[in-house]
Amino acid sequence: MNEKIISLTCGIIFGIGLVISGMTNPSKVISFLSITYNWDASLIFVMGGAIIVTAPLFYLLRNNKNSLLGNEFSFPKKTGINFKLIFGSILFGTGWGLVGLCPGPSVSSIAMFNPLTLLFLLAMVLGILFNKFF
Amino acid sequence: MYNFTPIPSLIGGIIIGISVVIFFYTTGRLAGISGIFANTILNKKNRISNLLFLIGLVIGPLFYFNISKVQINFEITNSIILIFIAGFLVGLGTRMSGGCTSGHGICGISRFSIRSIVATITFIASGVVTVFILQNFGVHL
Numbered sequence: 329m330n331e332k333i334i335s336l337t338c339g340i341i342f343g344i345g346l347v348i349s350g351m352t353n354p355s356k357v358i359s360f361l362s363i364t365y366n367w368d369a370s371l372i373f374v375m376g377g378a379i380i381v382t383a384p385l386f387y388l389l390r391n392n393k394n395s396l397l398g399n400e401f402s403f404p405k406k407t408g409i410n411f412k413l414i415f416g417s418i419l420f421g422t423g424w425g426l427v428g429l430c431p432g433p434s435v436s437s438i439a440m441f442n443p444l445t446l447l448f449l450l451a452m453v454l455g456i457l458f459n460k461f462f
Numbered sequence: 463m464y465n466f467t468p469i470p471s472l473i474g475g476i477i478i479g480i481s482v483v484i485f486f487y488t489t490g491r492l493a494g495i496s497g498i499f500a501n502t503i504l505n506k507k508n509r510i511s512n513l514l515f516l517i518g519l520v521i522g523p524l525f526y527f528n529i530s531k532v533q534i535n536f537e538i539t540n541s542i543i544l545i546f547i548a549g550f551l552v553g554l555g556t557r558m559s560g561g562c563t564s565g566h567g568i569c570g571i572s573r574f575s576i577r578s579i580v581a582t583i584t585f586i587a588s589g590v591v592t593v594f595i596l597q598n599f600g601v602h603l
Binding site: 335343351362371383397403417436440449462 | 464465466467468470471472473474475476477478479480481482483484485486487488489490491492493495496499500503504508510511512514515516517518519520521522523524525526527534535536537538539540542544545546547548549550551552553554555556557558559560561562563564566567568569570571572573575576577580581582584585586587588589590591592593594596597
């Protein structure tokens with residue numbers, strides 16, 4: 329039960345952060361990626377702002393085994409650079425640059441009541457399912 | 463610089479960071495949205511929690527619009543084909559590489575994961591190239 333309330337709360341906080349940061353506006357994301365034409369570097373500050381909060385926590389918890397709710401801290405098991413990491417990142421970056429939406433903002437933009445975001449989400453689900461073939 | 467908004471972006475980033483910190487410290491899981499999204503569909507484990515996180519992502523902006531009364535900026539291409547291709551590539555690409563802007567870009571980089579640093583540089587570079595090519599075909603958003 330606790331975990332569910334925390335998940336919802338963290339989602340709400342994350343969503344508010346996304347809107348304030350400007351990440352939920354696709355044209356602002358495109359301007360960030362458009363370094364040769366009317367570049368808007370603001371979104372570097374989103375990643376920077378988040379990392380100055382998260383990096384100290386990960387450092388402080390480096391020797392802890394369990395979270396407050398008693399779960400073991402879980403980290404991605406994969407290490408090392410491989411073809412799927414690079415190729416997947418290229419595909420993701422291409423999709424991100426085409427429209428200006430990445431997964432978090434694409435979910436948050438349901439709040440904009442624009443049917444195009446639902447089409448984006450549907451296509452994203454298909455892409456996730458298609459990954460089973462790799 | 464065009465529409466430069468470093469202060470709201472920094473504040474938004476800090477708020478996102480606070481969410482990641484609370485989520486990780488309490489549940490022990492990393493708040494990578496592409497992972498949460500894909501696991502909601504594919505994985506029975508933590509399905510309700512993951513779905514609630516996604517619902518929160520929608521409630522957050524609605525709540526913010528209601529209390530702040532700020533103008534909502536949401537400008538997106540009207541090309542259905544472009545949106546479909548982009549959504550598909552974002553879904554497939556983030557699953558192949560195991561993360562997105564939040565999973566690799568925030569959680570991974572702040573843990574100094576080499577995999578995530580490489581992924582983040584790659585997807586930003588790929589996005590920059592994509593936008594450059596689109597603009598040279600005359601598509602300006």
